[in-house]
Amino acid sequence: MFMRIDHIGIACxxxxxxxxxxxxxxxxxxxxxxxxxxxxVKEAMxxxxxxxxxxxxxxxxxxxSDDSPVGKFLAKRGEGVHHVAFGVPDVEEAMATIGEKxxxxxxxxxxxxxxGSQIAFLHPKDVGGMLTExxxxxxxx
Amino acid sequence: MFMRIDHIGIACxxxxxxxxxxxxxxxxxxxxxxxxxxxxVKEAMxxxxxxxxxxxxxxxxxxxSDDSPVGKFLAKRGEGVHHVAFGVPDVEEAMATIGEKxxxxxxxxxxxxxxGSQIAFLHPKDVGGMLTExxxxxxxx
Numbered sequence: 464m465f466m467r468i469d470h471i472g473i474a475c476x477x478x479x480x481x482x483x484x485x486x487x488x489x490x491x492x493x494x495x496x497x498x499x500x501x502x503x504v505k506e507a508m509x510x511x512x513x514x515x516x517x518x519x520x521x522x523x524x525x526x527x528s529d530d531s532p533v534g535k536f537l538a539k540r541g542e543g544v545h546h547v548a549f550g551v552p553d554v555e556e557a558m559a560t561i562g563e564k565x566x567x568x569x570x571x572x573x574x575x576x577x578x579g580s581q582i583a584f585l586h587p588k589d590v591g592g593m594l595t596e597x598x599x600x601x602x603x604x
Numbered sequence: 605m606f607m608r609i610d611h612i613g614i615a616c617x618x619x620x621x622x623x624x625x626x627x628x629x630x631x632x633x634x635x636x637x638x639x640x641x642x643x644x645v646k647e648a649m650x651x652x653x654x655x656x657x658x659x660x661x662x663x664x665x666x667x668x669s670d671d672s673p674v675g676k677f678l679a680k681r682g683e684g685v686h687h688v689a690f691g692v693p694d695v696e697e698a699m700a701t702i703g704e705k706x707x708x709x710x711x712x713x714x715x716x717x718x719x720g721s722q723i724a725f726l727h728p729k730d731v732g733g734m735l736t737e738x739x740x741x742x743x744x745x
Binding site: 464466471473475481487488489512515540541542544547561564566590591592593 | 615732
């Protein structure tokens with residue numbers, strides 16, 4: 464089911480500062496920047512490796528407002544790991560398989576993720592306290 | 605510097621229960637179990653993928669005592685992501701390079717990690733609130 468660890472989503476207060484920190488410290492390159500109004504974040508993807516069906520990244524997330532999910536996370540827990548995403552071949556199929564096993568899905572249908580991906584979130588309480596994202600990467604051109 | 609996301613370390617109260625949950629929900633296989641007295645944990649590695657220089661895993665961690673680092677983490681934050689580990693070709697070289705950039709190392713020299721690896725931790729306050737581990741995997745036979 465899981466082909467790779469797709470990304471680690473890290474909540475931060477200042478995206479530009481953290482891009483500078485991570486790229487300088489670990490010699491990583493930003494391969495995408497996006498504003499996702501639906502999720503209330505602006506974000507950057509820093510490339511680590513290529514894997515089966517997609518890549519592996521650090522995803523830096525700055526909330527667009529204090530009352531967005533990432534804004535509330537920052538107020539409660541401070542900066543740090545917000546979620547972990549795993550690459551799957553087909554997100555709808557993975558949602559169905561996982562849902563049948565009793566794990567609650569936070570999304571009824573896939574939504575738009577970074578870099579043209581299709582994604583869905585699982586309830587952290589059903590996955591050991593880890594907010595878990597499923598990612599079907601966009602087909603490579 | 606980073607070749608892969610090596611593993612996501614997840615703190616849990618009951619290792620056997622979480623092994624059952626993760627293996628059943630995501631069809632993952634346990635490839636190693638260890639007790640690491642130095643770090644005060646018993647742990648299991650669930651294999652996700654192979655990558656450059658080593659694999660990618662979910663690492664489940666149960667503390668051996670309440671006053672161990674993972675025991676204190678659970679008391680403060682509850683179950684969930686404890687740290688994130690990245691694969692490097694040479695852990696001593698990576699420690700030197702990262703240390704020169706002003707990030708504090710929690711280890712003066714590499715210590716023993718899962719499955720014969722050599723590891724070192726970075727101070728989470730210097731890495732966006734993420735407890736970060738560097739992993740040099742054991743050479744494959």
